[in-house]
Amino acid sequence: MNKAYYITAGKLSARGFDDLPDELVSTKHMIYSSPATLDFNSPGAKGFGVKRAGLAIPGSVMLLISPGCCGRNTALLNELGYNEKFFYLLLDDTDIVTGRYLSKIPQACEELCAELDYTPSAIMLCCTCVDALLGTDMERVCRSVTERTGVASVPAYMYALTREKRIPPMGLARKSIYSLLEPQKRRSNECAIIGFFSALEDGCEIYPILRAAGIKKFHEIGRCKTFEEYKEISRANFSLVLNSEARYAAQDMQERLGMPFIELTRLYRIDKIQNMYRLLGQAIGAKLDDTEYYSEARAAIDGFIAKHGRLNIAVGECIDADPFELALALVEYGFNVREIYGTVGERNFVFIRKLAEVSPETRIYSNLSPTMMNYERDIPLDCAVGNDALYYHRDVPGVGFNDEAQPFGYRGIVLLMSELDRAIEENRQIAEVGK
């Protein structure tokens, strides 16, 4: 039986992105359903997959058109209050062979509208691998639904088969949820924040920093309570794209609504965050003052290290961060990042190169590798960050750091240090009680 496969940052960097080991390339091996994979493959379970993301439009409902197996785990979202928003049109083998189900979709939508005691703002038609392979024209089906019901209809493509394409399913989902916005007169002091389905954490410095630069109103889909509020998003003068998967949606909004966009990245390296705000200021023609927030984040890091020392940390990818960028940040702050569980891509390979310079012995594992079912820790570890890292190391303190409220910028650092401190303290207290 093989041990879990890993490669050190130093060796991986030396090989280069064009020579990744097969175990780090998901198309070259079977996929192990580790907790991270479940987060990825079964996003009905938690977080935002296509199904939940599709319902980000306030007042919308979803019809999932698929064999029963595709909708099974949607029941997990019931706990979050989604049970009255999901409807299912189940396909059998004859449906798939003949395509007869396509003509039933408008009737199904009519029936589901009759079931509701309100008129939904939109009906999201969620289709799956079956329609990806059949080449179904979902735009046309949506038009038929709108004609029959009088309710706007939008496709939500849950095409797992196309995950590694230029525009992955979550990129398409982001485009879909903004597709009902209509052009209107834009207001120079309003800004849209896009990229996440839930809102930024309330204490994020981006709000006061931009307010000081004259922005009076922020539009975020995660804060929209009504369809009317959602429609106001297109009033924004520009949008800030905080997740690269939203780029396609931003391009579409630029084209349809004339709304330009600026792309930012969620980072944990404090100097890079500082640089990001400097560049953002240049882009919008204002000098942004982030001194206070920089100092607060710096103090959080220094305070944590003074209290707990330079801990051995494992970093996972089920987290509100790029695990390689976060690991690099932690190493730069003085921690020992011993292991990372992550998916190596072209975008984050740059962090691996830098990590190789400062921490060449850091081990890199792929959550998706079948060998991970044999994973056993053989290094000293003080704490873990990320839900997957916590799963592998249930005996050490740690934080999932994968909540609904999205951390960003300096605030992300402050929150991470504070949550980690709390977890370590709680663990220490439990250990003392145990003695």
Add this chain to the structure above:
Amino acid sequence: MKKLLKHISPLAPDDSGACSVLYELGGIVVICDAGGCAGNVCGFDEPRWHTKRSALFSAGLRDMDAILGRDDRLVEKLVKVCGQVEGEFAAIIGTPVPAVIATDFKALGRMTEKRAGLPCITIETDGTKLYDHGEEMTYLRVFKRFAVDKYEVKKGRLGVIGATPLNTGLCRADKLKEKLGSDRWTDIVCFGLDSGLDDIRRASECEMILVISPSGIKTAEYLNEAFGTPYEVGFPRLYEPAEKASESMNGKRVLVVHQQFAANELRTHFTGCEVDCATWFKLDKRYAQQNDFFIDGEETLTEMIAERGYDVIFADPDIRRMLGGFGGKFIDFPHYAISAAMNE
């Protein structure tokens, strides 16, 4: 519209049933999908995923694999994984993707056996049917493939077929064994639950087979035909609150909704009641009473309830959602294949 679910989520599908049977048998199980189906199994329908280790993987198919029919790549990956994790056999489970592109599972199985040097069984599930269909197919394939030798019958050994979490809501066999243990049955094996492939190989040692779900009937018939092993049907461990509630229903008109053998078992606990059983899953007429019925959609169930005027319904808690107008009493009788509620 029969195939429109307005109140409940889809029920456990056939590929989940197949995986449930294979989970503890020590094979390398590959779900032939893009990732979502394996996620549904491991993240929802297989409660043992976080407590018992199993070599269950997704093939990670991509659009070009499907369009170009690159079965050789799938076999290549399977051969590779056989060198990485231990397995006594390989199994390939179908999903909608291979169904749409009409994958030749038999050929896939032969190629795998040749390249990996392991016995390989293939289960042509397609995700459109229900878990019991997948279980039935898988039990039969596994027993026909591995339970081939005739062993001497061991007195007091009882073999249980159908003991999956989807049927029982249990992740361990101890509670079933506790209920079944007696002077007569001193050695009980629940195939596939706290038991591996070797017990299946030696299935002919059983003095009798107890089938606790209709999905096990065909396999019991095979064992009867091949080794002369007799079988009976039943359901040894009911959800206790439902069992207790059944004792105080005198004179009521009752509907019990579950998998057929669990529903039948609960029916035996009522006295002085008119009790009908209904199921979303296989309804074997040999074990049904005259008014029992198959539920082929939400509307069928609500119409039958209105038509027959039941006073009390015993069903999975999720069913409650579709019974807005029902004025009688609703008693929870959880079924994992509906709400994923455990019975522990």
